[in-house]
Amino acid sequence: MYRLLSDIRVVEGASFIAAPYCTLLLSQLGADVIRFDAIGGGPDYRRWPLGPGGDSFYWEGLNKGKKSVALNLAMPEGRELAIAIVTAEGKDGGIFVTNYPETGFLSHDSLCSVRPDLVTARILGHADGASAVDYTVNCAVGIPYMTGPEGDEHVPINHVLPAWDLLAGSTAAVSVLAAIEYRKCTGLGQHIRIPLSDVAAATLGTLGQIAEVAISGADRPKFGNSLYGAFGRDFGCADGKRVMIVALTSKQWKALIAALDLETPIRALEAELGISLESDEGARFLHRERIDAIVEQAVARYTLAALSQRFKSSGVCFGVYRTVQEALTDDPSFVESNPIFANVEHPSGCRYPTPGFPASFSSEARRNPYPAPALGQDTEEVLTTLLRVPSAALASLHDQGVIRLPDRLLSPS
Known part of the structure; x- marks a missing residue:
């Protein structure tokens, strides 16, 4: 955790990996990240892997260090609050990261009518707006047909790492920082579109894999665990390792x-x-x-x-070659003595090694990573501080089902 971006405020309206990963990186570098969540959680709120109580370690990992505001986005009042948070005044704000559709109440044009200098970074499946996720993009760009045992040319092998999500999130984070610099120079905001499929296509092109097929007219076959184009493979030791x-x-x-x-x-x-x-x-x-x-x-x-x-x-x-369990127990440098990790207690009630930003900076000491927020735990702070909603109005919004407040705010005085 660093404070290098402590002068910017980012609002996130997103689920799954790419967009939350973008804002996670910005948060770990010091940005104030406010995410608005559906009351009861969005579509990824219970995504596996789960803790003993059914809480999502996945959700906690992607949202650590952020603030959570719980809104009922099915109600006009809830949507109005989301718009107000995204477009709130202040030169540090006006930055929105989302994977919501391009049309609707969170469209860039609609939001710009409230705040013209808004920077919106939008993760899409395909550039034309068609739906896609990491696995449907990966199968479409040829990687599974290059993966797996040699000879099984017609058997696709999926991978477990959501590479295109992570690369898209990283691309979005770099793009947001570039747009912020552009806005400082020109005063202009902009709409950044980051399609997963374009990230995948650009990556294959950058690594020469598109040129390879375009010029040769043939797909690269599978080579098992052999490293393509050089020497590299897995070998067995006398003890079976x-x-x-x-x-x-x-x-x-x-x-x-x-x-x-x-x-x-x-x-x-x-x-x-x-x-x-x-x-x-x-x-x-x-x-x-x-x-x-x-x-x-x-x-x-x-x-x-x-x-x-x-x-x-x-x-x-x-x-x-090790399992994750073996990596945790056999190699202290992986997690136990790794300075990017700290034992943090999260809303699930579980305390476990939690990573911060993987890079280090010579100008600033590393701080321990923050836990993920409880769902809606920052609703009061954001609405009263950022939007200046009177405290007396909070309970009314809660009673109407527009927001969700922590139970402590609802107890009789």
Whole structure:
């Protein structure tokens, strides 16, 4: 948690990953983030994984450090309050992140009629407004047909990481900061559209995968756990543990050969093939089956502990395959002694390691991450402070079902 963006106020009206992840990043950098929630929670409020009491660890993770205002958006009065929060005065405000539809009461044009300098960042599925989520975008751009065991070309394999959501959220955060700078110079707001499908397409294009298919006219086949275009694969140790070994550079390749004493068999293979594996990264991939057999036999002679010692002393690039549970218990640097984590108690009543912003800044000390809000816990503060709603009117709004206040505010004095 930092205070680098303490001079900006961001309003979030969103659910699921991409938009909440955008505002989470801004919040962890110090922005004051106010999210308006449906009374009783939005569509992701109980999304798995769940805690013992049924609370969503997913929701707590994405919304830590934010303020929550509970509104009944089905009522005109609730929608009016949401608009008022988004367009509230102040040079620090007028920043809205959402995945609501482009039309309706939260359209950019409608909001701009109240606050002309508004910056709206809107996450969409597709650029034409059609619905999509991470998994439906991922299946449409070809990644599942490049993933999985070699030979199963017609069996798509989904991944568990919502990569396009996370990249879209990061893109949105960068875009918001750019729009803020533009507004400082020009006084103008703008509507930023971030379609998940465009984020995915741009990423494949940036990594050369679109050019590869456009020029060759053929899709990339599956290569299992082999690293495409270089040397890298999983190998089994004598004790059944598995490691991922990678040699992208000549230095990494030489370190691997030295650590496993493979100078003789590798030199013989190079002589047979008439190539230099040290200087040609692509050759290591083309001849991976021959290389893999040599490395596999060598790795199988060592336990994981013995192999790790040899690899570390030689500078080999490798990683150990672990479950999340094993990562938590076996490697203190992953969470236990990692300064980005702190044990925080959340509204679920559970205390668990909670990450802050993953980058560090030399100009400012890291603060512990804040917990997620209880649903609607900041309704009173936001309405009375930001919108100057008289305290006497809060209970009336609650009784009408427009807002939800904490029980302490509803007790007789």
